Amino acid sequence: MALRDFGTPSTKRALTPRVISAVTVVGLLGALAFTAKDLVRFERANAIKSPPSLIEAVQARPRAEAEWRIVRDRLETRLDQGAPLELGAVWSTRDGQICGLVNGRGSFGGLASMVRFYTVDRQPVFHRDADHVAFQRAWFECRRDAYVTLHSGSAEPGYCSSAQGRRHCYDMVNGVRRETRKTISID
Numbered sequence: 347m348a349l350r351d352f353g354t355p356s357t358k359r360a361l362t363p364r365v366i367s368a369v370t371v372v373g374l375l376g377a378l379a380f381t382a383k384d385l386v387r388f389e390r391a392n393a394i395k396s397p398p399s400l401i402e403a404v405q406a407r408p409r410a411e412a413e414w415r416i417v418r419d420r421l422e423t424r425l426d427q428g429a430p431l432e433l434g435a436v437w438s439t440r441d442g443q444i445c446g447l448v449n450g451r452g453s454f455g456g457l458a459s460m461v462r463f464y465t466v467d468r469q470p471v472f473h474r475d476a477d478h479v480a481f482q483r484a485w486f487e488c489r490r491d492a493y494v495t496l497h498s499g500s501a502e503p504g505y506c507s508s509a510q511g512r513r514h515c516y517d518m519v520n521g522v523r524r525e526t527r528k529t530i531s532i533d
Contacts, residue, residue, distance in 0.1 A: 395440065395491050403494060410438035410494040413468065417444045421463070421470050425450050434460045434507055436497035437488075444468075445488035446497065449508045459505040464488045 398406060414436065422431060425448070434447030445464040450472075463470045464484055473481050489501075500507035506515035 395493075398493055406438070406440075406494050409442065410444075410496060413438060413442055413444055413465075414496045416468050417465050417470060420468065421448060424470060432460075432509055433497045434499040434503075435492075435495070435501040436499070437492040438494040438496060439488060439491040440493045441491075443488065444496070445485070445492075447499070447501065447503060447507065459511070460500065460503050460507040462503050 418431070425431065427450075432449035434449075436444065436446030438444055443465055445462075447460040447462055449460050450458055461472060462485055463472050465471065471481070471484070475481075476484070505511040
């Protein structure tokens with residue numbers, strides 16, 4: 347049976363948009379199902395870990411603080427600042443990795459902004475030290491596993507999270523300047 351046997355040309359023209367619409371709908375539903383399946387897989391693989399119980403936190407704190415003392419000394423050596431380090435949020439993961447934000451000096455010697463770091467073998471790693479994708483993946487893992495808070499502060503990178511930036515930055519709400527700047531912090 348050939349296509350010409352299925353009716354007049356006007357009938358064929360009337361069926362063409364319906365066939366194209368049906369194929370498009372089936373394709374969109376398939377894409378939606380694949381996206382949902384992939385999202386579920388991703389969320390299961392990267393679930394936020396539960397906060398520690400009080401007993402776990404008390405047991406983990408001494409080890410985390412000992413690691414932090416070593417990492418802090420290495421941060422101070424690496425950044426070579428005359429003044430004390432300005433820190434944002436700093437925490438330890440379940441594996442003992444230290445992650446956080448520090449206000450580092452730029453290439454001209456002035457404080458630049460809060461930058462993210464994490465540690466590998468107690469050595470601080472900054473964004474410029476690693477491949478972009480590798481750094482983002484490691485930072486993402488750090489953020490999802492804030493186990494022991496070592497220093498409270500802003501978890502936002504950038505100028506406005508620094509002490510100087512908080513004096514100069516402000517939020518706009520419905521076109522009106524709001525004087526107090528709220529930052530996301532890990533507590």
